[in-house]
Amino acid sequence: MQIGMVGLGKMGGNMAERLRRGGHDVVGYDRDPSVSDVGSLKELVERLRAPRVVWVMVPAGAPTQQTVDELGELLAEGDILVDGGNSHYVDDQKHAEELAKRGVGFVDCGVSGGVWGLQNGYALMCGGEKSNVDKVMPIFETLKPEGEDGFVHAGEVGAGHFAKMVHNGIEYGMMQAFAEGWELLEASDVVKDVRGSFSSWRTGTVIRSWLLDLMVRALDDDEHLDELKGYAQDSGEGRWTVQAAVDHAVPLPVITAALYARFASRQDDSPAMKVVAALRNQFGGHAVTGTAGSDEKGADSPGADVKPPKEAS
Structure with a gap:
């Protein structure tokens, strides 16, 4: 299948490579000419055969809005635009309405997998009309991990990014729990091998996970994390998760506290x-x-x- 990929950074670049390895024809565009196949979005659209599928993988907010607006003027009836970034689900609904006026389909897709996705595959959470999602399925099948899991058509437009938003909120809470446990172990006079304690949990315990594996990997590189500063950014999805919880009157004490802990980390x-x-x-x-x-x-x-x-x- 042919697809245009807009945004060839850490995620987009690896996704394009995984698709190429899977036999797809990928035409990529990025502002960095050294990694781009074409010089502009216009040239990208011209290189694709109709009906076109263009996957946008750029930062949420203004960059995504600008890209969707420009592509909306270039794409034609029957084409499909996939937003695979970390956009707010409310923006998805607006984008879908605007593109529909030109007969262009819209699919929002939350993507998880980070720098490991090229090797392991990406977990995909999609929202949109079934007919549009079905047209992109060959791409989804190649990007997802092997096996039954790793993909869901979560619902209508916005559902994919809503599911990814909640996923990232849960991630905040899990990371904070590991962080607090590590700090307590480090402060203890009793435990002498903190790294070994974390590693021992990787087999046979209820908290064994890939996140725990990554924690041990980080401690292998820097056992006491002396080379790092305790400063953590947030991508915005944690904030959106907490706001959605307020809107739906759903208590999220763990995720909310984890978000606030990141705010506190930025204060000297x-x-x-x-x-x-x-x-x-x-x-x-x-x-x-x-x-x-x-x-x-x-x-x-x-x-x-x-x-x-x-x-x-």
Whole structure:
């Protein structure tokens, strides 16, 4: 099958390679001319035989919007556009409506697999009309892992990215649990082999997983993670998951806490903790740590002898 691939970065480039190895004719476009087969989106569309399938693999938000808008002007009735990035499911519905005016089909596809997808295959979560999904099935079959699992037509337009959004939210929670367990083991005076403890869990335990395998791999490279800074970005899907939970009145305490932990990781000096420290000093005289070069304030510091307010009558 012939397909156009827009965006040949870490994910898109490996996906294009997996498709080529699977016998498909892939025409790729990227802003980096050293990896691109064509010089523009217009040339990409012209190289493809109708009815065309174009897979967009660019960052969510403005880059995806711009790409979809441009392709919408170039594609024709009967063509299909697949958004395989991490777009918000609400945007999918808007894109589908706009493309439908020109008779262009739209499929949203959440993709998981990272840098290992070329070798192991990609988990695919799709949304859209069944007729459009069916037309792209030869591509899905090649990209997915071998076996029955690894692909789902989750529902109508937006369902694929909604499922991927929740998947990433779960991922946040799992990673945070491993992170907290590692920190506690490292802080312990009893456990001497933290890396070995994680490795021992890889067989026969209920938490064995590929994520645990990757954790051990990371510790093999840097046993105490001394070369890393405790700073974690978020791709946006964690935020969307929490927002969707609010919209649907579904409690997500673990995923929400994991998202907030990433926010906290970016603070060298937490403003909120300054307030907590100040209040503990005020009501209990607990010691606080001053700015660089200043002394700690203890129980005899200002505020330690402040009397509690009278109870309201």
